[in-house]
Amino acid sequence: MGWFNYYGLIIMVIVMVPNIIYALKHKNDGANAYKNKAVEICEQIGRYGCFVFMIFNIPYTYFNFWFDYALIVYLSVNGGLCLAYLIFWAVCWKSNGKLKALSLSVIPSCIFLFSGIVLANIPLIACAVIFAVNHILISYKNAENNKA
16 A cells, blocks of 8 residues: 555545534534533544545555555454444434444544554554544533533
8 A cells, every 4th residue: 555545535435424414414503512622622633633644644654554464454344343333323313322422433433543553554543542532522521411
């Protein structure tokens, strides 16, 4: 795999399509009840970093697959995680509980972190950790606030 990761692009499209559809159908939804500027900024840095580093491989920070059959493992695990993500979107479409919040924040975090580890992509791993911690926190706090 060279500087462009086609598989990563496909994974990003699979993860983003339900989010875009949801955003278009719920434009005026006040889902972000949790307000913490530092956490929100860190989440966005991690999110956009993951988007970039899932698709583009920066020389000397990316070391490609580091074990035999890693491409098969990469595609299988990410395929399963993407399928689980789509299933949770379908099952939890109309709910706003903690199950939806946690599943739809933990699964993409796992996709990004797993991809970074299997590809030995240092910036992706760093961004995935930043994204995961902050995105899961925001999602959980929003679900908690929506219950009140």
